[in-house]
Amino acid sequence: MRSIAVLGGGIGGLAASYYLCKSLQVTKVIVLESSSRFGGWLWSTRRSDGAVFEHGPRGIRPAGAVGHNTLNMVDDLGLAGEILPITHSHAASKNRYLYVNGQLHRMPSGISGLLRRVPPFSRPLLLSVAKEILVKKGVGDDESIHSFVSRRLGKELADIAADSLCRGVFAGDCRKLSMRSCLPLFYNAEQHRGSLLLGLMLGSGPSLVVPPGPLAQRSVKESWAQWSLSRGVESLPESITNSLQQSGTVQLHREAAVKQISPSASGWKIHLEDGVISADHIISALPAKALSSALPSTWIPLIQELQDISTVTVAVVNLEYDGSILPVTGFGHLVPSSEDRGLLGVVYDSVFFPQHNRPTGQSTRLTVMMGGAWFQEVFGAPEAVTEELLLAKATEIVSRHLGVTIPPSWSRVAIQRDCIPQYYQGHFRRVESMRSFIKKNSLSLSLVGSSYDGVSVNDVIFSGRTAVEELLGSGV
Template structure:
């Protein structure tokens, strides 16, 4: 393998380049990014007063093979000393809230929380869990998350808790999202064990094998629930970029939009605004619709499937308040769509990561997330809404939900257009069809990134590793 071109310099493209660098089989890697920075949605603002604000993901889970894989990468990059862990015993892990009927409700936790009725739910959660074991498994190959949870655990849990969870994780509508693609662990538990309860207790099938390194072992020993980095999560893509530059095997190109790509017997030709690049293989970490817009017309069946994957727009508003203003302590609160379609949730950033607060003087950092699948309906066109409108909506939510009447001392509004892919019912079939087309036509093309195999940071990094392993035909 002489030259591999990686399209897209978000965390997926950076991770693919990182893994390619690990192999002597690849002579040269060319990474192409259209914007002026690498890292994609991993984006942190570091203020001169020591404050750190995340405009994208703000914490990464260490659990599972994908979590171990990311921690192994972090360790290899020399970032172990930068880790900010949050344990399961921390308030941010134990206390999560829902905003229902115009008030905050702490989500049930522990045995006592399962045994008694905890508002906003009308019966103990243990009742739903105990009866779930008798529900017959579905014969459908996929269904919506809302349908799945309603059938197995009851409509109330689906309407309130799961609706809110899907808004917080995917900024999406659980009535459209696929349970098989968004929550494969739940789908597999039902299919293989006939029950979520039995699936959780007995396991629901084989998982990826990733040996834990020392940092991953430490995360288990210390019971980490999530982690960040001292200078914000953007420190991860920055460190990968530095690693790639030091390797001298990767050509890094910012501000290099791709006009189109063409294929012939000799390989790929990537057409740029000011010339062309040739490559033997392409790993695309571009959003599905962006890739569809540059592929040759001979790939029409693939183009159509790529265009079927929708994305949603999310407004992220960072707020800093003077003093300690929160009425409760915890990770934050989510809002079901029945309560307020436009407002997805509020994260209490100062609770899990107080190290990111301003170095002098007590402050409270919050992040308000808005829009998602409801953006157009609530706010109109993303091109027409103003930062002032979004800031006003965010501060009003903080006032109503948390009783914070003071004005923020600092704010930042980020509008992330088409930032989270939506895995609607049948998503797994669409992805299978795409990869079958690539294989059947012997195209030297790999698909990675958040459009296909998971939207979380861990999933995207692991997807990049898998793409490289499949390309090179061996482990890394």
């Protein structure tokens, strides 16, 4: 019997288990999750009146190989009928805002937006894009996102657009985040074509290909920009969990925190609070620091590399207001660090997924995201911050930014501790070093999840698939 232990029951661990179940080579999969629920950061609140609120990712992109891969999984799980798609022509796709100098500014879009000067930018963006073709390729194998954008497109775009984007996507500081690891499409465009514009137009080297199934084909035909599910994104890990339970191959364990793992003659001994589990191979979907604390103390090089991957904490405040209270229609607005270091952005949930509103009486759902790389600086230690303080800050922001004068009719505050890994400059070397150590020492260990190869839901799911394919290809 070949048994595989999957450490961590977030979407990465569940995805790896899902792909393992498709193979006849594996006869036993043991999933160990430290909390009382599976799904990790894919976490939805479904209120009794039908309203849905997301405390983590709220929309998933369908594009590219990894996007097709996730939609193929959704199809396989029988969730196609629950898909809520948003097209590129939808107002939430076309209208995105920045809050700069105390005002909301719609981001430029389309040819007309590129040709004219659109505040908060001081000149037409087409000038920056046209000049970019003439910029020399950077030296070195990595640089910060801020440095890259400053060099190719100008400091203003780096200070405002790149800064805001990194806060919205990674809750991180663009002056520290790695261009190569966080935005590989743009990094590779420069490497292969010497220009972002030429790279995006002509392609930038070989790319992953995942044959699109019926749902992914539909997403291309209908020009989806993102999608969710009718009962929230948590339906995806719930469906995977149900599928695993019915497989006959998988044992699912909640509240089973891994204390220590140690090599044995036949593979691994995994020490839990109340016993020991044996496995031939381990797929770790644990956060990097959590895995480092469970490894044998003699594996210093691997432990150090894992510990060097930082994470940030984000306060997610869900708000519901009676009536229609938004002055603009769009996805939401982001805030550069120069404007407000503590506020990352506000998402207008009701605009792009109105199906998640309560079915009776008009209402508006918003999500205020705060903290990230600036959490400690602005709010103090996460364990000491009160939900009351964060709620007061969030409602004050909505009032000041959007002119909302009424209090919310419902709210929920979630402090998501260490939820987003930060890929600082040189991250790719760190990951290469880890996998080199594992290979050199012939360890039956695979690393998946957001700590290594991408933080998006699609990236994490695909990392689970890749690990399983590499594992089964090795004859395990």
